[in-house]
Amino acid sequence: MSDTNNKPAVGIDLGTTYSVIAHVNDNGRPVTIPNAEGDLLTPSVVLFDGDDVIVGREAIKARATELENVADCPKRQIGNQVYDKVFGDRRYPPEALQGWILNKLKSDATRVAGQFNQAVITVPAYFDEVRRKATQDSGFIGGLEVLDIINEPTAAAVAYGYHAGWINIAGKVDQPLNVLVYDLGGGTFDVTVMEVSKDNFRTIATDGDMRLGGQDWDQRLIDHISENFKSNHGIDPRQDDTALGKLLRDCKEAKETLSTRSRTQVECTCGSSSFKSEVTREEFEEMTLDLLDRTDFTVRQTLKSANMQWADIDKVVLVGGSTRMPAVQEMLRSLSGQVPDNSLSPDEAVAHGAALRSAMLLHKSSSAFRPAEIKNVNSHSLGVVANEVETGIRKVVPLIPRNTPLPVVSRRVFKTHRKNQESILVQIVEGESVDPEDCSQLGRCAIWDLPETLEIGTKIEVRFAYEENGRLKIKVKIGGDTNKAFRYEIQRPNSLTEEQLSSWREYICGPEA
Numbered sequence: 001m002s003d004t005n006n007k008p009a010v011g012i013d014l015g016t017t018y019s020v021i022a023h024v025n026d027n028g029r030p031v032t033i034p035n036a037e038g039d040l041l042t043p044s045v046v047l048f049d050g051d052d053v054i055v056g057r058e059a060i061k062a063r064a065t066e067l068e069n070v071a072d073c074p075k076r077q078i079g080n081q082v083y084d085k086v087f088g089d090r091r092y093p094p095e096a097l098q099g100w101i102l103n104k105l106k107s108d109a110t111r112v113a114g115q116f117n118q119a120v121i122t123v124p125a126y127f128d129e130v131r132r133k134a135t136q137d138s139g140f141i142g143g144l145e146v147l148d149i150i151n152e153p154t155a156a157a158v159a160y161g162y163h164a165g166w167i168n169i170a171g172k173v174d175q176p177l178n179v180l181v182y183d184l185g186g187g188t189f190d191v192t193v194m195e196v197s198k199d200n201f202r203t204i205a206t207d208g209d210m211r212l213g214g215q216d217w218d219q220r221l222i223d224h225i226s227e228n229f230k231s232n233h234g235i236d237p238r239q240d241d242t243a244l245g246k247l248l249r250d251c252k253e254a255k256e257t258l259s260t261r262s263r264t265q266v267e268c269t270c271g272s273s274s275f276k277s278e279v280t281r282e283e284f285e286e287m288t289l290d291l292l293d294r295t296d297f298t299v300r301q302t303l304k305s306a307n308m309q310w311a312d313i314d315k316v317v318l319v320g321g322s323t324r325m326p327a328v329q330e331m332l333r334s335l336s337g338q339v340p341d342n343s344l345s346p347d348e349a350v351a352h353g354a355a356l357r358s359a360m361l362l363h364k365s366s367s368a369f370r371p372a373e374i375k376n377v378n379s380h381s382l383g384v385v386a387n388e389v390e391t392g393i394r395k396v397v398p399l400i401p402r403n404t405p406l407p408v409v410s411r412r413v414f415k416t417h418r419k420n421q422e423s424i425l426v427q428i429v430e431g432e433s434v435d436p437e438d439c440s441q442l443g444r445c446a447i448w449d450l451p452e453t454l455e456i457g458t459k460i461e462v463r464f465a466y467e468e469n470g471r472l473k474i475k476v477k478i479g480g481d482t483n484k485a486f487r488y489e490i491q492r493p494n495s496l497t498e499e500q501l502s503s504w505r506e507y508i509c510g511p512e513a
């Protein structure tokens, strides 16, 4: 290759249930790097074993016997200050737990990709600003320099573009294509409409359900088997930790079996009693129909937000392990009138897209890739909280509506209420409600050390800017004399400070990181 810059181009799909790391190999192809155990998928699970911290397969195994030491799917709690479980008297921020996962992926991958620090990490499109920042911070803690944060569906579309031959130099796409990415993973659901052309990946609309995924399908099966057991033996196996641990594992397995076979059996053991139930695919699909309907609803909503009809969609791309369920493909076929594309590996597509993005950023001079542009939208409306003049009730004043193309800037002018006012606090939220309590709290824009001589009603302009990756930056300007110095920052109640980040990084990666 004429590429002189041979830094490893690495991408990471930091998934809720499984994480995947990939790189672009010497032939310019994205490939998944197996972990030290030889698996392509690393369970996003952390085990505290005395002084050792173990990530992945062994941590999953420990779920059945020492659940109290296992941090399951920390991504579900990212954005919170601390993970809700205590391990050995200690509480951990979700960023640190993800830091361990990322650090394992990184060190395992160096055996194949060589030494590297830089990587692109993906996030769900619906992740709010707080969670995007927390993901970047997790990368830092895990010993990485985060090159970019891109949305999972965008990464999937990039991988799709690569496989379809669009983003290598020989690729030909004359017309932009509209692609709908349907991503049903283990814990989350995401749908995105994108316009893909030879040098541009533009998100048009995105929506999702943070609390819907394969685990909910597992739970239905667990409930079904448990009810069967109860009516035969009079006890509920869900009340027994050992029985439940085994049911969790067996029902997930049974569900996956039902994607290829039309029937399967699940054996439930609780105390000294055992009971075997047979489940058919038809029964399973019936007991989970409402879950599928929820995804159907979100797909329709997203299409509507994109201002499109099915006839406008050229491709439906499937991502996420749960799209292997035949019912998902069937539903999309009847909804869209076309056969969904499953040419991508649903588990690896996101990591491959991230690795390709990494190559585009690192190997700019390379002839292998077109410099494709990635255009996102914000997935939540941005607003500030203000008191309504007539009633005094606190309400959200929307500044940037959701699905606005990024980057975007919105300015708002605040006025000082008192003479010599020294500071201003502006509460920033993301969400679709006018009630601040129903929105996600991004933080407070704090402006202090205002010049002493400000008159009442002095205009203070705050500029809110979403960058391409969905991160928020602010700038503040005071009307009149702008030469005076003052300080401002976004105070984030749920974020780690710089010192905390460094100390976690050292704790997890060692002093040389």
Ligand code: ADP
Binding pocket: 014, 015, 016, 017, 018, 019, 184, 185, 186, 187, 188, 213, 214, 215, 252, 255, 256, 257, 259, 319, 320, 321, 322, 323, 324, 325, 346, 347
């Ligand atoms: P995430 O993005 O949340 O990490 P993945 O995309 O890796 O998740 O998907 C994991 C989910 O996919 C799990 O719930 C798993 O049970 C499910 N899954 C994997 N293979 C199959 C299959 N053959 N049939 C049904 N579900 C499957």
Ligand code: MG
Binding pocket: 013, 015, 016, 152, 185, 320, 350
């Ligand atoms: Mg995923």
